[in-house]
Amino acid sequence: MSSVTLRDLVKRFSEEVIAVNNVNLEIQDKELVVLVGPSGCGKTTTLRMVAGLEDISQGNIMIGDRVVNDVPPKDRNIAMVFQNYALYPHMSVYRNMAFSLKLRRTPKTEIDRRVKAAADILGIGELLERKPKQLSGGQRQRVAVGRAIVRDPEVFLFDEPLSNLDAKLRVNMRAELIKLHERLNATMIYVTHDQVEAMTMGDRIVVMRNGFIQQVGSPMEVYNEPVNQFVAGFIGSPPMNFLNGRMVQDNGSYAVDVNGTHIPLSEAQGKQAESYTNQEVVLGIRPEDVLSVDDAEGRDLTPLNATVEVLEPLGAEIILELSSQGQSFTGRMGPQLNVKMHDDIPVYFDMTRCHLFDVQTEQAIF
Ligand code: ATP
Numbered sequence: 001m002s003s004v005t006l007r008d009l010v011k012r013f014s015e016e017v018i019a020v021n022n023v024n025l026e027i028q029d030k031e032l033v034v035l036v037g038p039s040g041c042g043k044t045t046t047l048r049m050v051a052g053l054e055d056i057s058q059g060n061i062m063i064g065d066r067v068v069n070d071v072p073p074k075d076r077n078i079a080m081v082f083q084n085y086a087l088y089p090h091m092s093v094y095r096n097m098a099f100s101l102k103l104r105r106t107p108k109t110e111i112d113r114r115v116k117a118a119a120d121i122l123g124i125g126e127l128l129e130r131k132p133k134q135l136s137g138g139q140r141q142r143v144a145v146g147r148a149i150v151r152d153p154e155v156f157l158f159d160e161p162l163s164n165l166d167a168k169l170r171v172n173m174r175a176e177l178i179k180l181h182e183r184l185n186a187t188m189i190y191v192t193h194d195q196v197e198a199m200t201m202g203d204r205i206v207v208m209r210n211g212f213i214q215q216v217g218s219p220m221e222v223y224n225e226p227v228n229q230f231v232a233g234f235i236g237s238p239p240m241n242f243l244n245g246r247m248v249q250d251n252g253s254y255a256v257d258v259n260g261t262h263i264p265l266s267e268a269q270g271k272q273a274e275s276y277t278n279q280e281v282v283l284g285i286r287p288e289d290v291l292s293v294d295d296a297e298g299r300d301l302t303p304l305n306a307t308v309e310v311l312e313p314l315g316a317e318i319i320l321e322l323s324s325q326g327q328s329f330t331g332r333m334g335p336q337l338n339v340k341m342h343d344d345i346p347v348y349f350d351m352t353r354c355h356l357f358d359v360q361t362e363q364a365i366f
Pocket of ligand 1: 013017018019037038039040041042043044045046193
């Protein structure tokens with residue numbers, strides 16, 4: 001069993017710097033969990049504590065049923081892949097991959113078998129005699145992963161392993177790591193600040209901020225039901241729009257007033273937000289739920305007048321930066337849309353997919 005459990009985990013670097021604050025998380029055997037959040041949110045420190053590279057200030061880390069707080073890194077049966085690959089420059093690819101097994105006094109024939117099997121999985125069999133400086137970034141990355149695979153660890157830890165690669169290679173390597181997870185059937189914890197990487201790779205994603213876990217869930221859960229404004233704004237690209245509004249009641253049904261336009265809510269949404277009637281709220285609406293006249297055709301939706309500030313035709317879609325009485329927001333619309341910069345156009349919000357947030361606490365009302 002190679003589950004990983006973090007219980008009331010705290011890392012205090014000093015009085016002021018609490019990098020990880022009371023984190024509780026259970027990572028199931030064979031799961032791929034992604035820790036994601038902005039720079040400085042504590043994800044690397046969490047990973048380093050699991051690896052044993054950082055002391056724990058408080059709490060427990062368990063691998064399977066074993067508390068590993070005081071177990072040295074080499075005895076945790078974990079392999080970590082770093083952002084900078086950390087390859088030994090003077091050693092060949094083969095020796096880089098064999099190194100940790102050699103330290104463990106693994107028999108030569110076994111080392112050879114494992115290095116060749118890992119090289120085969122990663123498609124680097126031809127490169128075994130090269131030195132790291134004779135490799136491309138993507139190849140170095142594969143070697144770093146290969147070095148982890150040969151150890152056949154219970155748990156793989158990845159710390160931003162793709163951030164030094166160019167965009168195209170990153171997408172390829174992402175797919176390869178997903179396949180690798182399937183093939184190795186191992187528990188993996190993956191750290192990234194890139195929400196797209198998190199969404200595409202994780203069985204579950206853990207969104208962190210300032211040392212705290214904000215939300216844990218499948219990518220679609222976190223995308224569709226963010227618990228607060230931070231998560232809503234962090235996951236999704238372009239990010240969710242936030243508009244200042246007010247909860248109002250018109251003849252018994254509820255609506256959000258945005259710049260004087262009352263945009264109706266469903267009965268269920270109205271009930272959930274009832275206690276906010278006549279109060280300020282933040283309306284969250286994703287760019288794909290901002291609709292043009294064409295997209296809204298046949299639906300009984302309320303138009304909001306907006307000015308086109310910026311137009312970005314991307315081929316398959318058009319991204320519009322819009323403004324309505326000083327409130328800016330982004331729309332993602334069909335490619336057939338016929339508009340120019342500075343046009344005043346009606347836009348429509350698909351309110352079945354909207355979110356409402358408390359102005360003070362920033363928590364989701366729904
Ligand atoms: P990044 O994506 O930039 O790597 P992160 O989410 O991984 O960020 P951490 O590296 O875990 O964040 O850092 C969390 C906090 O702890 C930050 O405020 C950081 O400055 C602080 N920190 C990290 N390492 C140390 C250290 N050795 N001494 C003091 N403070 C540290």
